[in-house]
Amino acid sequence: MNKAISLSDGEWKLMNLLWDHAPRTVTELVHALAADTGWSKHTIIKMLTRMEEKGAVRHEEGARAKQFYPAAD
Numbered sequence: 001m002n003k004a005i006s007l008s009d010g011e012w013k014l015m016n017l018l019w020d021h022a023p024r025t026v027t028e029l030v031h032a033l034a035a036d037t038g039w040s041k042h043t044i045i046k047m048l049t050r051m052e053e054k055g056a057v058r059h060e061e062g063a064r065a066k067q068f069y070p071a072a073d
Helices: 009-020 026-033 041-054
Strands: 057-061 066-070
Touching: 009 026, 009 041, 009 057, 009 066, 026 041, 026 066, 041 057
Parallel strands: none
Antiparallel strands: 057 066
C-alpha cells in the first residue's frame, strides 16, 4: 500500500522544480529559487535531506555533485 507523502510549502517548491526538469544539483536549485525565496545552499540541502527521508526525492552521485530526482510521480 502506498503511503501519502506530506510536504511543506517550501518542499513543494523544490518538488515542482524537480518535476519540471530533473536531475538538478543543489547549485541549480539554489539559482532557480534565488529570486523567489533567497534560500541558502544549506537550507536547500536540509530540505532535500528531509524529502529523501520522506521518500519524495532521491539522489545519485554525479561526477562533481549529487543529482536529485523526484522519487514520486
